[in-house]
Amino acid sequence: MMTNPNRDADAHVRRLWRHRGTTLPTPRRGPRQQLDLDDILDTGIAIADAEGLAAVSTRAVAAAFGKSAMALYPYVGTKENLLSLMQDQASAMPAWEDPGTTLAEALSAWALALHGVYLAHPWLTERPWSQATQGPHEQDWMERLLRILEDWAVAPRARPPAVTMLYATVRATAGTDAAYRRMSGDGAGEWLEVARATRQRIPDLADRYPLSTSLAPLTPQWQDAPRAALIAGVHLVARALATG
Structure with a gap:
């Protein structure tokens, strides 16, 4: 017997x-909805961008519209639904x-575009x-990536690990990049x-640690290291896919 879907x-x-x-979805009873869902989400995103994910709550978002946290529920559901x-x-x-031109360049374009989104909204990581x-x-991101792998005839078995x-x-390089950008001169000095x-x-x-202490940096400027590591890492993956 089929069960009803989770409402x-x-x-x-x-x-x-x-x-x-x-x-x-619209409520069957109660007052007519007065807020726009896109506006609600943009407000939550602005809070997360400025103050971090921990600052986001239904109360904080609702307050921007002069509403209570409970008043936001018909628009977004639970807090976890709001974050999603x-x-x-x-x-x-x-x-x-x-x-x-090459698989490496196609993957790099995808990776750098996603990296940019994560930098704009560091809390996503x-x-x-x-x-x-x-x-x-x-x-959309997943489909675009898989389309690149498909167009360059990457073996199906290699696609999931890729x-x-x-x-x-x-995610890792964007998170580090965002942290570097937040780091003050004092932090670097420390x-x-x-x-x-x-x-x-x-x-x-x-x-004691001859290999790690002699490791050459990817770039002279430490602030540029995450982006350089991203590009180099993507090229390594591309080479592995090409030979696999």
């Missing part, structure tokens, strides 16, 4: 896909042209993969002070 899940999916063919809707909305894919939205914007490696690399103190207190550090 909360159904309402959430309708909100996620509201611009791609579904209709928004914000996540998908903030993940909207910008337009870019595929280079079409804090949302675990277990909380993927299953919404249209996140689906997807994992590429997403993980973009790091250098610890490095100098370590060399003084551990004079044989290079003998």
Whole structure:
């Protein structure tokens, strides 16, 4: 016997896909809705961008409209639903042209575009993969990546690990890049002070760790290292796919 679908899940999916063919759920009773869902999500995204994900709550978002937290429920559902809707909305894919020259360049264009979205909304990297939205914007990124792999005849068995490696690399480098951009001159100075103190207190550090202490940086400017690492990492994955 078939069971009824979860009404909360159904309402959430309708909100996620509201611009791609579904209709928004509306309450059967009560006052007519006065807020716009896109405006609500944009407000939540603005709070997260400015103050971090921890600052986002239904109360904080509702207060921007002069409403109570409970008044927001008919529009977004639970707080987790709100965060999921914000996540998908903030993940909207910008337009870019595929280079079409090599697999490495095509994957780099995809990775750098996603990296840019994560830099614009650093809190996106804090949302675990277990909380993927299953919404249209996140689906756009996956489909675009798989289309690149398909166009370049990457073996089907290699696609799942390639997807994992590429997403993980973009998320990690974007998170580090965002942290570097937030770091003040004082923060960088403190790091250098610890490095100098370590060399003084551990004079044989290079003998103990010869490989790590002799590792050459990818770029002279440490602030540029995450982006450089992203590009280099994507090219490594592309070479592995080409030879696999």
